[in-house]
Amino acid sequence: METYEVELDLETKHLNQVIAIAEEQWQDIRKKNGEQQSDFMEAKRELWENSSHSISNLWSKDRFYELVALNQYGSAVSSQLSVLEQDENKMRALEKMMDSPYFARIDFQFQGETESEPIYIGRASLIDEKDVTIYVYDWRSPLASVFYRFGIGEAFYDAPKGRISGKVHLKRQFEIHRGTLDYFFDADVQIMDEFLRRLLSQNASTKMKAIVETIQKDQDLIIRDMENDLMMVQGVAGSGKTSVALHRVAYLMYQGLSAKLSAHNIIIISPNSLFEQYISNVLPELGEDHVESVNFDDVLQTILPSLLIQKRHQLLEGLLTCDDPDKFRLMKKSVAFKASPEFKEILERFIEDIPRKWLEFSDIDYDGTCIASRDLLKMTVLQQKKAMPLGLRLQRLEESIFKDIQKMRKARMKKLKEFVRTYPQHVYEVEEFARLLSIDESTELAHRIQQFTKLDVYAYYKKLFSNLNYFCRLAEGISLPEDMDLIFKNTQENLKGDQIPLEDGLALAFLQLRLYGFQYGKFIKQVVVDEAQDYYPLHFELLQMLFPQARYTILGDIYQTIEKPEAMDFFDEINKILDKKRSVLITMNKSFRCTNEILDFSKRFLQKESEIQSFSRSGRVPEIYEARNQEGLDELLIKEIQLCREENYQSVGLLCKTERDAMAVYQRLKDRLEIRCINSDAIADIRGVCILPLYMAKGLEFDAVLLCDTDGEHYTTEADQQLLYIGCTRALHRLNLFYTGQKSPLLG
Numbered sequence: 001m002e003t004y005e006v007e008l009d010l011e012t013k014h015l016n017q018v019i020a021i022a023e024e025q026w027q028d029i030r031k032k033n034g035e036q037q038s039d040f041m042e043a044k045r046e047l048w049e050n051s052s053h054s055i056s057n058l059w060s061k062d063r064f065y066e067l068v069a070l071n072q073y074g075s076a077v078s079s080q081l082s083v084l085e086q087d088e089n090k091m092r093a094l095e096k097m098m099d100s101p102y103f104a105r106i107d108f109q110f111q112g113e114t115e116s117e118p119i120y121i122g123r124a125s126l127i128d129e130k131d132v133t134i135y136v137y138d139w140r141s142p143l144a145s146v147f148y149r150f151g152i153g154e155a156f157y158d159a160p161k162g163r164i165s166g167k168v169h170l171k172r173q174f175e176i177h178r179g180t181l182d183y184f185f186d187a188d189v190q191i192m193d194e195f196l197r198r199l200l201s202q203n204a205s206t207k208m209k210a211i212v213e214t215i216q217k218d219q220d221l222i223i224r225d226m227e228n229d230l231m232m233v234q235g236v237a238g239s240g241k242t243s244v245a246l247h248r249v250a251y252l253m254y255q256g257l258s259a260k261l262s263a264h265n266i267i268i269i270s271p272n273s274l275f276e277q278y279i280s281n282v283l284p285e286l287g288e289d290h291v292e293s294v295n296f297d298d299v300l301q302t303i304l305p306s307l308l309i310q311k312r313h314q315l316l317e318g319l320l321t322c323d324d325p326d327k328f329r330l331m332k333k334s335v336a337f338k339a340s341p342e343f344k345e346i347l348e349r350f351i352e353d354i355p356r357k358w359l360e361f362s363d364i365d366y367d368g369t370c371i372a373s374r375d376l377l378k379m380t381v382l383q384q385k386k387a388m389p390l391g392l393r394l395q396r397l398e399e400s401i402f403k404d405i406q407k408m409r410k411a412r413m414k415k416l417k418e419f420v421r422t423y424p425q426h427v428y429e430v431e432e433f434a435r436l437l438s439i440d441e442s443t444e445l446a447h448r449i450q451q452f453t454k455l456d457v458y459a460y461y462k463k464l465f466s467n468l469n470y471f472c473r474l475a476e477g478i479s480l481p482e483d484m485d486l487i488f489k490n491t492q493e494n495l496k497g498d499q500i501p502l503e504d505g506l507a508l509a510f511l512q513l514r515l516y517g518f519q520y521g522k523f524i525k526q527v528v529v530d531e532a533q534d535y536y537p538l539h540f541e542l543l544q545m546l547f548p549q550a551r552y553t554i555l556g557d558i559y560q561t562i563e564k565p566e567a568m569d570f571f572d573e574i575n576k577i578l579d580k581k582r583s584v585l586i587t588m589n590k591s592f593r594c595t596n597e598i599l600d601f602s603k604r605f606l607q608k609e610s611e612i613q614s615f616s617r618s619g620r621v622p623e624i625y626e627a628r629n630q631e632g633l634d635e636l637l638i639k640e641i642q643l644c645r646e647e648n649y650q651s652v653g654l655l656c657k658t659e660r661d662a663m664a665v666y667q668r669l670k671d672r673l674e675i676r677c678i679n680s681d682a683i684a685d686i687r688g689v690c691i692l693p694l695y696m697a698k699g700l701e702f703d704a705v706l707l708c709d710t711d712g713e714h715y716t717t718e719a720d721q722q723l724l725y726i727g728c729t730r731a732l733h734r735l736n737l738f739y740t741g742q743k744s745p746l747l748g
Helices: 002-051 061-099 142-149 189-200 217-223 241-254 273-278 296-303 312-320 325-338 341-358 374-383 390-421 430-453 457-464 468-474 484-494 502-516 537-546 569-578 596-603 630-646 659-669 718-728
Strands: 104-110 117-122 126-128 133-138 153-159 162-177 180-186 230-235 266-270 292-295 364-366 369-372 526-529 551-556 583-588 623-627 651-656 688-693 702-707 731-740
Touching: 002 061, 002 126, 002 133, 002 180, 104 142, 117 142, 133 142, 142 153, 142 162, 142 217, 217 241, 217 583, 230 241, 230 569, 241 266, 241 526, 241 551, 266 273, 273 292, 292 296, 296 502, 296 537, 312 325, 312 502, 312 659, 312 688, 325 341, 325 484, 325 502, 341 374, 341 390, 341 457, 341 468, 341 502, 341 537, 364 390, 364 430, 369 390, 374 390, 390 430, 390 502, 457 502, 468 484, 502 537, 537 569, 551 569, 569 583, 596 718, 596 731, 623 630, 630 651, 630 659, 630 702, 630 731, 651 659, 659 688, 702 718
Parallel strands: 117 133, 230 551, 230 583, 266 292, 266 526, 526 551, 623 731, 651 688, 651 702, 702 731
Antiparallel strands: 104 117, 104 162, 126 133, 153 162, 162 180, 364 369
């Protein structure tokens, strides 16, 4: 104990020294910032004075030099603003350091040295630029990897100049709050696990937090991987795969000059808007800009802005509320087929067929001369390089036609003027009237040309489904679903409506990209796809076309699909489609979220044997409660919520199978307690008591989960089993299930 007190005193003195250095740097920047603020305001004043009195005349030739001067003032303001923003970011980082500058220490003896060196590790680095002394190493630095990957003994890390070996003599972890060292412990594996266990026993945050203090060895390997162009992670519920992916993004934004990425080089594909908000704090907490996060509905809307496409939550709601078994099966088969490699091949054949069968070329006449026959136009398009998308080939053809017309326009204008002169009423407006006639001619001609050079993707997609015999000829040699005739007829009916089904939206987006290409992702160098198991092959085909040069981090869990089953070969299909030089699949089987009891209960809903491991945190055994009627069920739910409040749980999730069910429970309970319903149209955090459909809860976690309506009417199928697994694994500490009537047979 005496030794601990001595060490505590030494560590407290060191902490105070580091905080003092951080505070000194903060004061220096603040002082400089004040001076720069003054310069900035002066530059803005000069900009106003030099431009406000004459801005309307600046574009004249005589005022050119004034325009140059104004531009110089504007550049100065912009430059000073950039410096101010950088300083403000530094000050924010230093303020966080003054609260808690580091969380760990390793004593590392470099090979060839006789003494070990204490290395303090924090969320950001602290360097004295005068003598280049590093007081705190950023957790992403190469040397910091030793803390995550090694215990006491031999160790190494990979630096830019090569591998550095040495020996770890001490691993120490700190709890520092508001500049005060609460305690520390010297960490071996057992103590580190106990520390993590204690953290996991705390209440859930309403937003995902950074985990730099508790990154595990296998997680660190994923975060720091720079070798692979495609990183795929099969991670079970609660394994931390999303958090690891976000820390990987922060690591990529930290890397050296050649590999460093900025926020606009990265995009995250999230399952829904609620999840986007849930993860929004992680990167700013790590000192990085928030990266753009979109869901696939946003991607489709960007590709096809003029079309109304069904949202994914609408598809799921339609599937889960469908009471007709035949219609349900047909909907699932239609989605699976239209997002499959087989349908993608049919679309490719259809694209090849468009200029041969569906483009209605016409002779182009101008000034009494046929400048291009329909046969010549068709042959030109067919003989052009197929590597160029058809839509772009047709654009070039249109440009070529108008270039030929332009050469003839002077002679044509002369004839038009002569024609106008034959009408006495226009004798004083020959030039103007001839020009009007020329414009009318050009407009009509452009309309005729664009009938075969402008491709209406939606109209052509309808042509694909205009004749079943034609469709089957295109599909020769391709395996079609048994119910292809029903899928075909159902598609024809759906395409008559105002909203396009999601599976047809995916196909239309594929056609649009193949016919015209797209510049959406030319700056994107890293794509992170979360909940990847929800996507079909055509989703990844679209990503490959949108971001062909990007590296990918793909995260999923084959046990958490909703409308389709998946196996490990799912990742083989992704690998094949994205076609990267170097790829790897990593499995994360350990769950850190649920207690042993909750995880064991959840496993009963898995349809296949799994290797899911628990982090060995104990808690209450989940219970199943029966109510005689709906009123009794509501009373049980209210009582359970009250118990959760007494436990000081910050988040309680009432999870229902569908949005329709969630709204029904909300309407019954809203006047009896403080509760919020989170639906597809709302963006909200998960603080307090929330009701939401199960498919929106994926990726989230709650202190307590109450699964509502777990009766035989709601949960009977294999797909329902997966829903129950997803729902149960959202719970950190408490899980209970409630039903009226007949208990679901899936509960045993």
